[in-house]
Amino acid sequence: MWFQRLRSQPTVVQAIWTVLVVAFLVALITARWSLAFVSVATFALSLLPVLFQRRFGIRLPVRFFGWIVVFVFATIFLGEAFDFYNRLWWWDILLHGGSALAFGLIGFLFAFMLFEGDRYAAPAWAIAFVSFCFALSIGAMWEIFEFAMDQLFGLNMQKNGLVDTMGDLIVDTLGAGIGATAGFFYLKGREFGGLTGLLQEFVHANRRFFRKFRR
Numbered sequence: 001m002w003f004q005r006l007r008s009q010p011t012v013v014q015a016i017w018t019v020l021v022v023a024f025l026v027a028l029i030t031a032r033w034s035l036a037f038v039s040v041a042t043f044a045l046s047l048l049p050v051l052f053q054r055r056f057g058i059r060l061p062v063r064f065f066g067w068i069v070v071f072v073f074a075t076i077f078l079g080e081a082f083d084f085y086n087r088l089w090w091w092d093i094l095l096h097g098g099s100a101l102a103f104g105l106i107g108f109l110f111a112f113m114l115f116e117g118d119r120y121a122a123p124a125w126a127i128a129f130v131s132f133c134f135a136l137s138i139g140a141m142w143e144i145f146e147f148a149m150d151q152l153f154g155l156n157m158q159k160n161g162l163v164d165t166m167g168d169l170i171v172d173t174l175g176a177g178i179g180a181t182a183g184f185f186y187l188k189g190r191e192f193g194g195l196t197g198l199l200q201e202f203v204h205a206n207r208r209f210f211r212k213f214r215r
Contacts, residue, residue: 010066016073017043023077035081042077058209061201071098093171100135100172104179105195107134109202112183117203117210124187132180139172 020043027036046069084091108131115121182195
């Protein structure tokens, strides 16, 4: 049964899970305990969307789930175990922008869900603005978390301090803006770089939360 569930997942998810299992086994053989821990942690976090779906009854489209697993893999496994954050100067920027964009889309879906999918309940710009604020607030809270970890435990999550923090917030703002813009275009019935298609997939997969949705 477990093997059948594995095969039903997107190819990219199957590939990532296979890499994590192989990395864990190699880490055990070579006594690289930190790599073993990161491999297990990444695998466990990649399964959270599955538990989330079962707990809240929300169906995640295949592309949504695939993007989440890729993001977790890039952040935890590649970023920490293989030090991509220091090897590639743009890695942190890419992940911050990607996460802000994703939270912009999530914020839009949450706001749209509150109106049960009624696109005429509020102006499109207002719902888009709410999603923008939601995504940016998540980014700001993450920067507070990094500051707290550095101050309390002597870590170096902020790296260059103010410069790193402001750079991350600027990238977060751009990503949140793109996500919010995608939501605005979706409400207007227009395409926006494939992102409106993702929103449409989610709405159609969870129609019970969008009872008032009309084309």
